[in-house]
Amino acid sequence: MKPLPGPFRPGFFRSPLRGPWLTSVLGLVLLLSVPVMFLTGMLSYTAYNPRIGGNDITPDAGWLRLVFFNWPTHPYWLYRFTQGVHVTLGVVLVPVILAKLWSVIPRLFEFPPIRSVAHGLERISLLLLVGGAVFEFVTGILNTQYWYPFPTSFYTAHLYGAWIFMSAFVMHAALKFPTMRAALKSRSIKQELRTPVSQTVVEPFLEGGLVSPDPEKATLSRRGALGLVASGSALMLITAVGQSTGGSLRRLAFLAPRGQSLGDGPNDFQINQTAADVGVRASDTGDVWVLEVPGPTPLRLTRSELMAMDLHTSHLPIACVEGWSTGTQRWTGVRLRDLATMAGVSQPHTVFVESLQRGGFGSTTLAANQIDHPDSLLALQVNGVDLSLDHGYPARIIVPANPGVHNTKWVRKLTFAPGH
Numbered sequence: 001m002k003p004l005p006g007p008f009r010p011g012f013f014r015s016p017l018r019g020p021w022l023t024s025v026l027g028l029v030l031l032l033s034v035p036v037m038f039l040t041g042m043l044s045y046t047a048y049n050p051r052i053g054g055n056d057i058t059p060d061a062g063w064l065r066l067v068f069f070n071w072p073t074h075p076y077w078l079y080r081f082t083q084g085v086h087v088t089l090g091v092v093l094v095p096v097i098l099a100k101l102w103s104v105i106p107r108l109f110e111f112p113p114i115r116s117v118a119h120g121l122e123r124i125s126l127l128l129l130v131g132g133a134v135f136e137f138v139t140g141i142l143n144t145q146y147w148y149p150f151p152t153s154f155y156t157a158h159l160y161g162a163w164i165f166m167s168a169f170v171m172h173a174a175l176k177f178p179t180m181r182a183a184l185k186s187r188s189i190k191q192e193l194r195t196p197v198s199q200t201v202v203e204p205f206l207e208g209g210l211v212s213p214d215p216e217k218a219t220l221s222r223r224g225a226l227g228l229v230a231s232g233s234a235l236m237l238i239t240a241v242g243q244s245t246g247g248s249l250r251r252l253a254f255l256a257p258r259g260q261s262l263g264d265g266p267n268d269f270q271i272n273q274t275a276a277d278v279g280v281r282a283s284d285t286g287d288v289w290v291l292e293v294p295g296p297t298p299l300r301l302t303r304s305e306l307m308a309m310d311l312h313t314s315h316l317p318i319a320c321v322e323g324w325s326t327g328t329q330r331w332t333g334v335r336l337r338d339l340a341t342m343a344g345v346s347q348p349h350t351v352f353v354e355s356l357q358r359g360g361f362g363s364t365t366l367a368a369n370q371i372d373h374p375d376s377l378l379a380l381q382v383n384g385v386d387l388s389l390d391h392g393y394p395a396r397i398i399v400p401a402n403p404g405v406h407n408t409k410w411v412r413k414l415t416f417a418p419g420h
């Protein structure tokens with residue numbers, strides 16, 4: 001028989017580091033972190049409160065959204081935290097995923113590709129595992145970079161992809177757990193982290209295993225390989241995390257498109273979409289603007305009438321689904337619950353918020369707990385001055401723990417639905 005071509009030939013991949021131990025160390029990191037990605041990702045769907053109004057961004061997904069409760073308003077930094085973890089951890093795991101794929105690449109070229117029914121099923125599950133992982137990381141990172149080259153809704157694609165990835169992940173983890181345990185016990189990590197390249201030897205060869213039948217001499221120790229992955233992840237961490245945490249790390253967040261500071265003025269913090277981006281004209285926000293609040297006592301309030309009302313100040317961040325946060329700003333405005341009372345709606349069930357912007361993110365529905373919170377405002381000012389047009393002048397929503405996208409800018413109408 002002719003020898004198999006290229007990578008299909010056993011012995012084509014010759015790294016002496018490749019073997020069950022290294023794969024298992026990387027596998028353990030993913031075993032601990034991928035469930036955190038899944039949990040924080042699912043919480044993001046809950047945070048949109050899809051059960052009320054038109055908030056559902058993944059219609060038809062049914063129970064796949066795993067939404068069991070309305071999103072809380074305490075602690076006020078909740079969404080900043082869960083979404084910051086989701087996006088930052090996602091970026092930090094990229095080097096680990098790449099290393100894990102490198103460590104098992106000979107498997108891709110197994111020959112014959114399918115040896116039995118059981119082997120065929122295992123190969124399909126690996127296709128879903130690797131395909132699912134690559135799909136989730138690629139779509140997630142493209143989304144944080146505001147680049148949408150995919151034909152369908154990001155939210156729907158990322159949600160369905162997550163289920164495919166997680167199903168294959170759970171199966172893979174269960175099947176490989178004994179192998180991983182045995183491999184991790186086969187050498188001590190402490191010892192391995194002390195072994196220089198000159199003493200780095202290949203793991204015992206097993207027919208059909210990951211170890212090369214024809215290994216080269218080591219040019220890198222396992223310590224070096226793990227160090228390379230860890231430094232890659234550390235680099236990703238420091239160039240991403242500042243977009244959520246703020247502080248001095250923010251200046252380093254150069255991988256984050258909305259991450260870095262924009263200046264020191266009261267309105268100088270991140271803007272997601274400017275008024276011009278979404279077609280809101282300054283002329284619609286001047287003297288012609290009134291806030292409409294239908295109800296038993298319908299209200300039509302000018303901006304100066306709103307400014308003359310009982311004003312309240314809240315210290316809250318805006319936290320976007322893309323992972324960045326503006327940090328805490330000082331917002332001043334009228335409490336949503338006061339507006340409901342004035343319009344004659346007691347204990348409102350929801351409020352439908354409409355913006356001068358038609359379509360896009362121009363409307364949202366807030367839940368009863370969000371309306372009731374004393375820090376939930378129709379904000380008129382930020383950091384002691386009027387909102388800038390790009391931050392939502394004449395008035396915008398700000399609610400504790402709310403995903404940024406539901407803090408609607410350029411509000412023109414609030415419709416409170418009576419409770420039961």
Ligand SMILES: Nc1nc2c(c(=O)[nH]1)N[C@H]1C(S)=C(S)[C@@H](COP(=O)(O)O)O[C@H]1N2
Nearest residue numbers: 270271272273320355361404405407408409
């Ligand atoms: N009307 C309207 N409101 C909006 C948006 C929008 O596009 N249109 N963007 C939302 C999103 S996605 C975020 S993260 C926040 C950002 O607020 P900022 O631009 O003031 O930082 O505004 C929200 N409010």
Ligand SMILES: [Mo]
Nearest residue numbers: 320321404405
């Ligand atoms: Mo956002």
